[in-house]
Amino acid sequence: MKAYSLLISIVIGTAGINASSVLASDGFRDVLDTPAVMTELASRQLITGLAKAGHRIVGVGRRGHIVYSDDEGTTWQQSQVPVSSDLNAVSFPSPQVGWAVGHDGVVLRSTDGGLSWERMLDARKARDLLRPGATDSDENDQAVVPDLSFLGLWFTTDQQGFVVGTFNQILHTTDGGKSWVSWSDEAENPEELHLYAIQAIGEELYVAGESGLLMKLDSKESRFRLLDSGTAGTFFGVTGTPGHLIAYGLRGSIVQSTDGGASWRKVEAQVTTSLIAGGVTQAGEVLLLSADGQVLVSRNHGDSFSKVAGLSPVPVAASIVPLDDGQSFVAGGGRGLSKQVLR
Incomplete structure (x- = not known):
């Protein structure tokens, strides 16, 4: 399965491009070997991930497009990207070093604040890292490149971080992407459900996935422990402030925990469409974005939400x-990026 599984099919409705579908004899090139096309329309196409790189905003999206803004989202420039695979998420642990992930097992790194990117991993290189049985063989008993998509990432430093994706794939690096170790067997996810997001709230690291899956990193045991939210619906992300954890997802579902995931309560969402992205302002207000473009805000750490x-x-x-002004945000969608005032 390619494509955000439920998330892409329900929210975006686009599919990734399979890296193994190469028709070299007809002049086509593998998307992993084809740089993203430079176009003035890059910021007006689907943007699936946004992050701050210091004061810069960086967005990633379809066909390897990455764009950035140095004026709070008023104007956008396109970055140099070595692949044209669809990208799903982006994160900057520092203003200069950032990471992006996407379909075809793509992991990209930037060391210049998102102006240019290099490929650190792809499905071909990741083949030997995957769980036993994750790769198939063709009629000649040759290994087939897996249908692998990374959907989320989190880096605590420029050197150390995780990427997560379809079928419980979790990879970890401690040397800036030079080498990777599979953590899939260190996750309490026996059904190998898809993992949509990984996010730190305070000092704790959480993973959100399909069918109500939530996990928390036990750093002492180096293991992702299952949390019981009491919810069966898919979670597309986690957000919040220290001591106030919020998970959000399918059909407007919101749950909140104030004890690190030990117990949860349901929060009224006021929307019935899926909540697919979130963020926290400098003032600690929690924002959630629904698939149909509605924005919810909580000014009490997630105890309640209201529509903006x-x-x-x-x-x-x-x-x-x-x-940074605390009064506005940038949203990305099927028609690109827009800057809007929160109040």
Whole structure:
């Protein structure tokens, strides 16, 4: 399965490009070997992930497009990217060093604040890292490149971090992506459910996935422990502030924990469409973005949420990032990026 599984099929409706589908005899090139096309329309196409790199905003999206803004989202420039695979998420542990992940097992790194990127991993290189049985063989008993998509990532430093994705794939690096170790067997996910997001809230690291899956890193045991949220619906992300953990997902589902995931309570969402992105302003307000472009805000650490009125529609919404002024945000969707005022 390629494509955000439920998330892409429900929210975005686009599919990734399989790296193994190469028709060299007809002049086509593998997307892993084809740089993203430079186009003035890059910031007006689907943007699935947003992050801050210092004061810079960086967005990633379809066909390897990465764009950045140095004026709080007013204007955008396109980055140099060595692949044209669809990208899903981006994160910057420091203003200069950032990471992006996507379909075809792509992991990219930037060391110049997102201006240019290098490929650190792809499905071909990741083949030997996957769980036993994750790769298949063709009629000639040759290994087939797995249908692998990374959907989320989290780096604590420029050198150390995790990427997560379809079928419980979890990879960890401690040397800036030079080498990777599989952590899939260190996760309490026996059904190998898809993992959509990984996020630190305070000092704790959490993973969100399909069918109500939530996990928390036990750093002493080096293992992701299962949390019981009491919810069966898919979670697309976690957000919040220290001591106030929020998970959000399918059909407007929101649950909150104030004890590190030991217990949960349901929070009224006021929307019935899926919540697919979140963020926290500098003032500690929690923002959640729904698939149909509605924005919810909580000013009490997630105890309750209300709709933000007067916003411009965000068609096929997919990503959000609060801005430094504390009063506005940038949202990404099927028609690119828009800057909007929160209040």
